[in-house]
Amino acid sequence: MDLSSFITSLLTSFLIFVILMVLFALLSTKPGNAVVYYPNRILKGLDPWEGSRSRTRNPFAWIREAFSSSEQDVVNMSGVDSAVYFVFLSTVFGILLLSGIILVPVLVSLAYTEKNPKIVDSTGKNAFDDLDKLSMAHLKEKSPRLWASVVACYWVSLVTYVLLWKAYKHVSDLRAAALMSPVAKPEQFAVLVRDVPSSSEGYSRKEQVDSYFRTIYPETFYKSMVVTENKEVNKIYDELEECKKKLRRAVIIYEDSKKVNPEGVQPTHKTGFLGILGKKVESIKYYNEKIDELTPKLEAAQKSTLADKQQGAAMVFFTSRVTAAAAAQSAHSRMIDTWTVVDAPEPRQVLWTNLSKTHYERDVRQYVVYFVVFLTILFYMIPIGLISAFTTLPNLRKLLPFLKPILDQTSIRTVLGAYLPQIALIVFLALLPAFLLFLSKAEGITSESHAQRAASGKYFYFSVFNVFIGVTIGGTLFDSLKEIERDPNSIVGKLATSLPGNATFFVTFVALKFFVGYGLELSRIVPLIIFHIKRKYLCKTEEDLKEAWYPGDLGYATKIPNDMLILTITLCYSVIAPLILPFGAIYFGLGWLVFRNQVLKVVVPRYESYGRMWPHIHVRILASLLLFQVTMVGYFGVKKFIYAPVIIVLPITTLIFAIICKKKFYRFFKTTTLEVVASQELKDRPDMETVYKSFIPPSLNTEKGTGESAGVDASKDRQNMETAYKSAIPSSHIAEGPRLDQVV
Amino acid sequence: MDLSSFITSLLTSFLIFVILMVLFALLSTKPGNAVVYYPNRILKGLDPWEGSRSRTRNPFAWIREAFSSSEQDVVNMSGVDSAVYFVFLSTVFGILLLSGIILVPVLVSLAYTEKNPKIVDSTGKNAFDDLDKLSMAHLKEKSPRLWASVVACYWVSLVTYVLLWKAYKHVSDLRAAALMSPVAKPEQFAVLVRDVPSSSEGYSRKEQVDSYFRTIYPETFYKSMVVTENKEVNKIYDELEECKKKLRRAVIIYEDSKKVNPEGVQPTHKTGFLGILGKKVESIKYYNEKIDELTPKLEAAQKSTLADKQQGAAMVFFTSRVTAAAAAQSAHSRMIDTWTVVDAPEPRQVLWTNLSKTHYERDVRQYVVYFVVFLTILFYMIPIGLISAFTTLPNLRKLLPFLKPILDQTSIRTVLGAYLPQIALIVFLALLPAFLLFLSKAEGITSESHAQRAASGKYFYFSVFNVFIGVTIGGTLFDSLKEIERDPNSIVGKLATSLPGNATFFVTFVALKFFVGYGLELSRIVPLIIFHIKRKYLCKTEEDLKEAWYPGDLGYATKIPNDMLILTITLCYSVIAPLILPFGAIYFGLGWLVFRNQVLKVVVPRYESYGRMWPHIHVRILASLLLFQVTMVGYFGVKKFIYAPVIIVLPITTLIFAIICKKKFYRFFKTTTLEVVASQELKDRPDMETVYKSFIPPSLNTEKGTGESAGVDASKDRQNMETAYKSAIPSSHIAEGPRLDQVV
Incomplete structure (x- = not known):
C-alpha cells in the first residue's frame, strides 16, 4: 500500500467519523429519540438528561459526562461485567500508551536515519516505500541498532506485566465488593x-x-x-402469550377506531397462513376464546410436566x-x-435445556465441539487467505484482466486499494459469532454468560489465526506457496518476513475499525432508524413500543475478541512498525470514551457474572504478548541478529507470569470464596420462597395472574420500565385499553 | 551370563530360602519368640496361636491361615492401607499370571524353533547363548513371527487395563467402607x-x-x-521423660538387688559424659531431684509456648x-x-514443624526438593552405570588383571558371576529411602503418610531410571559410549538392543529378591536376634522390653517402589524374554503369602491413610506399562519390523486410560466426599473435648499425670500392650517395682 492510499483511507474514515458525530450531537438531544439514546437511564427510572433538558445543551456534554463518571457509577448502572470491560480498555490503553511514548520517537528515528542500500524487489521497484522507511524493516541485517529493538521488546513486555498485575488485583477487588454486597442474590x-x-x-x-x-x-x-x-409446556405457554399480546393489540386498534367512528370497528383477521388465507374472524372474540381454551390446557401441561x-x-x-x-x-x-x-x-441466564445433560454426554459434546471449532478455524483460513490474496490491486489486475480499465483510473484504484481488503475482512468476520455461540451452548454449558465466554474464546483464537496469521501469510501466499511446500518449517520465518509489508494494511484496518465502528456505535443510526420505522408502522401497544427501543447488552462475546485482535496486531507490530502504536492507543482510548457513554446511558446487561470474564481476558492478552514475543524471535532471526536469543527469555517469562497469576488470582474467579459471602451480614434475610420462585421458568409458574419469569428484581425492572416509558414517550402514544386488566 | 551361573544363582537363592523357612518353622513355635512372630496379635490382645498352642503344631499352618484370611481380617488387623497393598499384589500377580499363561508357551516355542543363522558377536562367540535362544532376540529381522509378539503386547496391555480398572473400583469401595464407618475419627x-x-x-x-x-x-x-x-518445650519434655524412664530402671535394679542382698544396693551412676566421667551419684535420688526440678520448668515452658x-x-x-x-x-x-x-x-501422623510453613515457602521448598531429586536421579546414574559395567566378569578381568588367577577358578567365577552385580545393586539401593523421605518432609508436607507417598514416588522414578535404564544401558556402556556420543538420539535404540542381553541378569535379580528377601522377611532372623540380645543385656523395665520387640510397619515408602521396579522389569521383558514372567508372578504371589502372614501377625501400621496410596500405585503401574510399550516400539524398530507402528496405538491407549481413570476415580481419593461422611449416623456422637485433646502434642499436654500423646485409641493400645505383654513374657521377667506408681 502506498502513501496516498494510506492517507486516503485514514481521511475517509475520519470523515465518516465526523459525520456520524455531528448526527449524534443533533439527534441525541431530540426528546423523541430519548428512548434510543438513553434507554438505560430510562429503564432505571432516571431523567435522561440529568437536569438540563434543553435542546441547546452542549452537544459534546457526553464527553465531559463520560470522563467525570466513576467506576462505581458504571457498576451501579451496568454491573461489574461492564466495569471489568473498562478495566480491560484502560489497561490496554495504558500498555499501548506507555509503549508508544518510548517506542515511537526512538525506533522511528533510528529506522529513518539508517543508511540502507537500495533494495529492489521482484517487480523491480524499491522494496521500501515511504512508510516502510519508518519501520524496523529498514534496518540493515546485523545492524547494532537492532539492540534498540531488543530493549523495546523488553519494555513492552515489562509494561504489560505490571499493568496486567495491577488490573487483576483491581478486578479481584471489584468482584469481591460486588459479592460482599449486603443485598442477597x-x-x-x-x-x-x-x-x-x-x-x-x-x-x-x-x-x-x-x-x-x-x-x-x-x-x-x-x-x-x-x-x-x-418443551411441550413452553409451546403452549408461548402460544398463549402470543394470543394475549394479539388481543391487547386488537383492543387498542378497536379503541383507536372509536376516535374516528364512535361505534368503533371490530378488528378482524384471517386465521390461515400469515393472516392471508383462511376464515375471517373478529380478532377480540377469537383471541378471547383461544385464551379460554389454552389456559386450562397450560395448567394441565404444567401439572403433567412437573409430575412426569x-x-x-x-x-x-x-x-x-x-x-x-x-x-x-x-x-x-x-x-x-x-x-x-x-x-x-443467575436465574435470568440459566440455559435450562442444558442442565440435564449427563456427565458423559457433556464430555463427548465438548470434544465434538472443539473438533468442529478446530476445523472451522482451519478451513476458514483458506477463503480468508484467498480473499486477501485476491484483493491486492496487482493481483486483481493480474487475475481479472477485464477489470483493468477500471482499476487503472487513479481515483478508483486509490479507494479500492484503501478499502477492499478491510471491508472483505470485516464483512467476513460478522458471520461467525452466532455460530460460535451456538457451538458453545451445544457443549452443555449451564449459563448464558459462560456460553458467551466460551464463544468469545473460540472467536479470539479464530481471529488471531485467521485474520492475523491468515492475512499476513496470505498476502504473500502466491509468491511463497512453493517455498512453504518445500519446507513447512519455514512458516515462522515466512510470517516474520512478510510482517512489515502488512503493517500499513493493519494501520488502516485499525483506523477503519475505530472511526467507523465507534461512530456507528455512538450515533446509533441503525437502531434509531429501525425504532422510528417500527414506531410508525408496527407498534400498537406499549409493549410493542418498548420492544422496539429496548437496548441490547454490550455484546462481550464479539466485542472482546475484536478488541483482542486489534491488540494482537498492535502488539505484534509495536516494535517492527511502531507507528501502529498511536492508532492502537486511540482505538482503546476512544473505545473507553464511547462505551462509557453507551454503558451509562444505552446498553442494559442481560446478565451479571461478577467479572468472571477477566481471567479469560488476562490469559488472552498474555497470549497476544506471547505471539508478539515469538514473532520477534523469528524476526530477529530474519535480520540475522546474532544476539536474538536474548529475546527467548521473554516468552518464558510470559509463561511463568501467566502461571503465577493463575495460581494467585484465578481461584477467586472460579469459585465463591466463603469469607466473601460470610463476611457481611445480609441487610435483610431474604424470603426463601421468593428466592425459590425466582428460579421457576415462566411457563411453569402455576400462580394465578403472573407470567413473569423472575422474582423481585425483574418485576421491579418492569415497573421502572413502565414508568420510564410513560415519562419519555409522547403522550399521544399512551393508550391504556380498558380491558387490559381483564386480559392479563 | 551363561546357563550354569544362571542355574547356580537360582539354586543358591532357593537354598537360602529353604533354610530360612525351616528356621521360621522352628523358631516361630517357641513361646519365648511369640513377641517377635506375633506382636500384632499380642498388641490387639489376641492369643498368638489361636487356640492350638502346642509346639507340635504344623509348621506350615501359617500358609493355610494366610490363604483362609479374608480382606476384612486384614482391614481389622492392619487397616485399609494394608488391604490396599494386597490389592496391589494380587492385581499385579493376576496381570503377570494371565500374561504368562499365553506368552510363555507361545513366544518361547516360536523363538526356539526360529531358524536363525549363526550370529557372531565382537568377541567371536555365537551371540546367542542357550537362554537367549528362548527370547525374542532369536527371531530374525522382519520375521513374520514378530506378529505374535505384537499380539502379545496387546494382550499384556489389555490384561493390565482390565485388572487395573477392577482394582481401582475395589479400592474405592474399600476406602468408602472405611470412611463410612460409624466409629468417629x-x-x-x-x-x-x-x-x-x-x-x-x-x-x-x-x-x-x-x-x-x-x-x-x-x-x-x-x-x-x-x-x-x-522446640524448647519439647526439649524439656524429652529430658523429663528420659529422667522418668531412668528412674524406673534404677528402681527395678534396686529391687532386683534386694533379692540377693536383703538391704539392697543403691544403684549409682556418673553424671558426666556417657556415664563415664563426672561425679558419682545415687541414681534414684538424683533422678527424683531432677524430675522435681524439671516439672515446674516444663509447666512454665508450656504456658509461655501457648501464649507467645x-x-x-x-x-x-x-x-x-x-x-x-x-x-x-x-x-x-x-x-x-x-x-x-x-x-x-490423623493426630498420630501430623508433622507439626511443617504446619506453619507459609504458602510461598512451601512452593519454593517444593521446587528446590524436585531439583535436588532430579540431580540425585541423574548423578547416581554414573556410579550405578560404573558398578554394573565393572562387575561383569570379563570387565573385571580386563580392568583388574591381578584378580585374574582368582577369577579363572570356575567355582569362584560362577558364584561371583551370579551374584556380584545383584548384591552391589541391592546394597546400593538400601541407602536411598531415608534420604528421599527426608527430602519429602522438607517440602512442607503435613502428614507422615503423605510424606511417605511422596518419598515413594521419588524412589520409584529413581529405581526405574537408575536400576532399569542404568543397568541396561550401563551394561553395554563400554562398547557403545562412543556411539551414543555420536548420536544422542540413539539411546532409545541402544536401550532396545541391549535389552535381551540383560534379561537373564534381571531374572536372577528377581529370584534373589524374592527368595532371600521374603525368606528374611518371614523368618525375622534379624529382629529375633536383636530382640534376644536386648532382652538379655539391656532391658530392665517392661517398657524397655516392649520397645525391644515392638514391630515396625509395612514400610510402604520403600516396599512399593521396589515391587514396582520388579514389575517394570518384568513387564518390559515380558514379550522380549517371556521366561521372566513366571519369576515375576512368583515374586508377587509369594509376596502376597508372606506379607499376609506379616500383616496379620507382625507389623503394626503407624498411620492410616484409607488407601490414598492407590492412585499413586495405579499411575505407576501405568507408567511401567508405558515404558514397556515404548520400549517395544523401539525394539520392533530394531527388528526392522515394518508394521511396528501398530504398537504406537498402545502408548496412546495407556495415556487415555490413565486420564479416564483419574477423572473417574481420583477425586474420591483426594477429598472426603460429603455423601460418605453424611450417609451413616455416628454410633455415638463423640465428645468434642476428646477429639480436641487427641491433637494436643504430648509435650503441651498440661493435664496432670498424663504424658501420652494420643487420646482414646492410643491409651487403649497401651493397655492392650501391657496385658498382652504380661501374658506372653515368661513370668520371671515381670517385676513391678513398688515405687512405680509414685514415680509416674
Whole structure:
C-alpha cells in the first residue's frame, strides 16, 4: 500500500467519523429519540438528561459526562461485567500508551536515519516505500541498532506485566465488593445439581434429591426444584402469550377506531397462513376464546410436566449462603459421574435445556465441539487467505484482466486499494459469532454468560489465526506457496518476513475499525432508524413500543475478541512498525470514551457474572504478548541478529507470569470464596420462597395472574420500565385499553 | 551370563530360602519368640496361636491361615492401607499370571524353533547363548513371527487395563467402607488451616482464627488450636521423660538387688559424659531431684509456648463431619496465600514443624526438593552405570588383571558371576529411602503418610531410571559410549538392543529378591536376634522390653517402589524374554503369602491413610506399562519390523486410560466426599473435648499425670500392650517395682 492510499483511507474514515458525530450531537438531544439514546437511564427510572433538558445543551456534554463518571457509577448502572470491560480498555490503553511514548520517537528515528542500500524487489521497484522507511524493516541485517529493538521488546513486555498485575488485583477487588454486597442474590442461596442418578423404584427424582441433600445438610437444606422437560409446556405457554399480546393489540386498534367512528370497528383477521388465507374472524372474540381454551390446557401441561417429566438435574436451595458456596465446591459423590454440584447461575441466564445433560454426554459434546471449532478455524483460513490474496490491486489486475480499465483510473484504484481488503475482512468476520455461540451452548454449558465466554474464546483464537496469521501469510501466499511446500518449517520465518509489508494494511484496518465502528456505535443510526420505522408502522401497544427501543447488552462475546485482535496486531507490530502504536492507543482510548457513554446511558446487561470474564481476558492478552514475543524471535532471526536469543527469555517469562497469576488470582474467579459471602451480614434475610420462585421458568409458574419469569428484581425492572416509558414517550402514544386488566 | 551361573544363582537363592523357612518353622513355635512372630496379635490382645498352642503344631499352618484370611481380617488387623497393598499384589500377580499363561508357551516355542543363522558377536562367540535362544532376540529381522509378539503386547496391555480398572473400583469401595464407618475419627471433625495472615494489632492468632471461623461457621465451629513453636518445650519434655524412664530402671535394679542382698544396693551412676566421667551419684535420688526440678520448668515452658509462640497455622474443630469435609474443599480466602484450609491429618501422623510453613515457602521448598531429586536421579546414574559395567566378569578381568588367577577358578567365577552385580545393586539401593523421605518432609508436607507417598514416588522414578535404564544401558556402556556420543538420539535404540542381553541378569535379580528377601522377611532372623540380645543385656523395665520387640510397619515408602521396579522389569521383558514372567508372578504371589502372614501377625501400621496410596500405585503401574510399550516400539524398530507402528496405538491407549481413570476415580481419593461422611449416623456422637485433646502434642499436654500423646485409641493400645505383654513374657521377667506408681 502506498502513501496516498494510506492517507486516503485514514481521511475517509475520519470523515465518516465526523459525520456520524455531528448526527449524534443533533439527534441525541431530540426528546423523541430519548428512548434510543438513553434507554438505560430510562429503564432505571432516571431523567435522561440529568437536569438540563434543553435542546441547546452542549452537544459534546457526553464527553465531559463520560470522563467525570466513576467506576462505581458504571457498576451501579451496568454491573461489574461492564466495569471489568473498562478495566480491560484502560489497561490496554495504558500498555499501548506507555509503549508508544518510548517506542515511537526512538525506533522511528533510528529506522529513518539508517543508511540502507537500495533494495529492489521482484517487480523491480524499491522494496521500501515511504512508510516502510519508518519501520524496523529498514534496518540493515546485523545492524547494532537492532539492540534498540531488543530493549523495546523488553519494555513492552515489562509494561504489560505490571499493568496486567495491577488490573487483576483491581478486578479481584471489584468482584469481591460486588459479592460482599449486603443485598442477597437468589443464586447465592442455590446450587445446581447435575447427574442425579436414575431414581430407584417408587421414588421420584424430587424425593431422591430431597432425601440426599436433607441427609447431608439437615439444618440448611430448604427445598429443591427438579429440572423438567419443558418443551411441550413452553409451546403452549408461548402460544398463549402470543394470543394475549394479539388481543391487547386488537383492543387498542378497536379503541383507536372509536376516535374516528364512535361505534368503533371490530378488528378482524384471517386465521390461515400469515393472516392471508383462511376464515375471517373478529380478532377480540377469537383471541378471547383461544385464551379460554389454552389456559386450562397450560395448567394441565404444567401439572403433567412437573409430575412426569423430571430430569436428572435440580436446583437445590439452602437457607445459608455459606452452605451453598461450600456445597458448590465440595465433592458429594464418590463417583465423578453422579451428583455433580456446581454454582447456580443467575436465574435470568440459566440455559435450562442444558442442565440435564449427563456427565458423559457433556464430555463427548465438548470434544465434538472443539473438533468442529478446530476445523472451522482451519478451513476458514483458506477463503480468508484467498480473499486477501485476491484483493491486492496487482493481483486483481493480474487475475481479472477485464477489470483493468477500471482499476487503472487513479481515483478508483486509490479507494479500492484503501478499502477492499478491510471491508472483505470485516464483512467476513460478522458471520461467525452466532455460530460460535451456538457451538458453545451445544457443549452443555449451564449459563448464558459462560456460553458467551466460551464463544468469545473460540472467536479470539479464530481471529488471531485467521485474520492475523491468515492475512499476513496470505498476502504473500502466491509468491511463497512453493517455498512453504518445500519446507513447512519455514512458516515462522515466512510470517516474520512478510510482517512489515502488512503493517500499513493493519494501520488502516485499525483506523477503519475505530472511526467507523465507534461512530456507528455512538450515533446509533441503525437502531434509531429501525425504532422510528417500527414506531410508525408496527407498534400498537406499549409493549410493542418498548420492544422496539429496548437496548441490547454490550455484546462481550464479539466485542472482546475484536478488541483482542486489534491488540494482537498492535502488539505484534509495536516494535517492527511502531507507528501502529498511536492508532492502537486511540482505538482503546476512544473505545473507553464511547462505551462509557453507551454503558451509562444505552446498553442494559442481560446478565451479571461478577467479572468472571477477566481471567479469560488476562490469559488472552498474555497470549497476544506471547505471539508478539515469538514473532520477534523469528524476526530477529530474519535480520540475522546474532544476539536474538536474548529475546527467548521473554516468552518464558510470559509463561511463568501467566502461571503465577493463575495460581494467585484465578481461584477467586472460579469459585465463591466463603469469607466473601460470610463476611457481611445480609441487610435483610431474604424470603426463601421468593428466592425459590425466582428460579421457576415462566411457563411453569402455576400462580394465578403472573407470567413473569423472575422474582423481585425483574418485576421491579418492569415497573421502572413502565414508568420510564410513560415519562419519555409522547403522550399521544399512551393508550391504556380498558380491558387490559381483564386480559392479563 | 551363561546357563550354569544362571542355574547356580537360582539354586543358591532357593537354598537360602529353604533354610530360612525351616528356621521360621522352628523358631516361630517357641513361646519365648511369640513377641517377635506375633506382636500384632499380642498388641490387639489376641492369643498368638489361636487356640492350638502346642509346639507340635504344623509348621506350615501359617500358609493355610494366610490363604483362609479374608480382606476384612486384614482391614481389622492392619487397616485399609494394608488391604490396599494386597490389592496391589494380587492385581499385579493376576496381570503377570494371565500374561504368562499365553506368552510363555507361545513366544518361547516360536523363538526356539526360529531358524536363525549363526550370529557372531565382537568377541567371536555365537551371540546367542542357550537362554537367549528362548527370547525374542532369536527371531530374525522382519520375521513374520514378530506378529505374535505384537499380539502379545496387546494382550499384556489389555490384561493390565482390565485388572487395573477392577482394582481401582475395589479400592474405592474399600476406602468408602472405611470412611463410612460409624466409629468417629478425630480427624474427620477437624481441618488444618495454614497461612493464617499475621494478626492485626492487639489480637492473638488464636483470637483471629476463632473469629474468622466463627463468622463463617457460626453453628458448627467448636474450637481452634493454634500451632505453636514447640522446640524448647519439647526439649524439656524429652529430658523429663528420659529422667522418668531412668528412674524406673534404677528402681527395678534396686529391687532386683534386694533379692540377693536383703538391704539392697543403691544403684549409682556418673553424671558426666556417657556415664563415664563426672561425679558419682545415687541414681534414684538424683533422678527424683531432677524430675522435681524439671516439672515446674516444663509447666512454665508450656504456658509461655501457648501464649507467645503461636504460629500461622491452626487446627480448627467442627461439631459436624460434613462441615469439616466441606470446609477442607472450599476456598475461604480470596487470595490463595492466606487461610488455606485442608483436611486434617490423623493426630498420630501430623508433622507439626511443617504446619506453619507459609504458602510461598512451601512452593519454593517444593521446587528446590524436585531439583535436588532430579540431580540425585541423574548423578547416581554414573556410579550405578560404573558398578554394573565393572562387575561383569570379563570387565573385571580386563580392568583388574591381578584378580585374574582368582577369577579363572570356575567355582569362584560362577558364584561371583551370579551374584556380584545383584548384591552391589541391592546394597546400593538400601541407602536411598531415608534420604528421599527426608527430602519429602522438607517440602512442607503435613502428614507422615503423605510424606511417605511422596518419598515413594521419588524412589520409584529413581529405581526405574537408575536400576532399569542404568543397568541396561550401563551394561553395554563400554562398547557403545562412543556411539551414543555420536548420536544422542540413539539411546532409545541402544536401550532396545541391549535389552535381551540383560534379561537373564534381571531374572536372577528377581529370584534373589524374592527368595532371600521374603525368606528374611518371614523368618525375622534379624529382629529375633536383636530382640534376644536386648532382652538379655539391656532391658530392665517392661517398657524397655516392649520397645525391644515392638514391630515396625509395612514400610510402604520403600516396599512399593521396589515391587514396582520388579514389575517394570518384568513387564518390559515380558514379550522380549517371556521366561521372566513366571519369576515375576512368583515374586508377587509369594509376596502376597508372606506379607499376609506379616500383616496379620507382625507389623503394626503407624498411620492410616484409607488407601490414598492407590492412585499413586495405579499411575505407576501405568507408567511401567508405558515404558514397556515404548520400549517395544523401539525394539520392533530394531527388528526392522515394518508394521511396528501398530504398537504406537498402545502408548496412546495407556495415556487415555490413565486420564479416564483419574477423572473417574481420583477425586474420591483426594477429598472426603460429603455423601460418605453424611450417609451413616455416628454410633455415638463423640465428645468434642476428646477429639480436641487427641491433637494436643504430648509435650503441651498440661493435664496432670498424663504424658501420652494420643487420646482414646492410643491409651487403649497401651493397655492392650501391657496385658498382652504380661501374658506372653515368661513370668520371671515381670517385676513391678513398688515405687512405680509414685514415680509416674
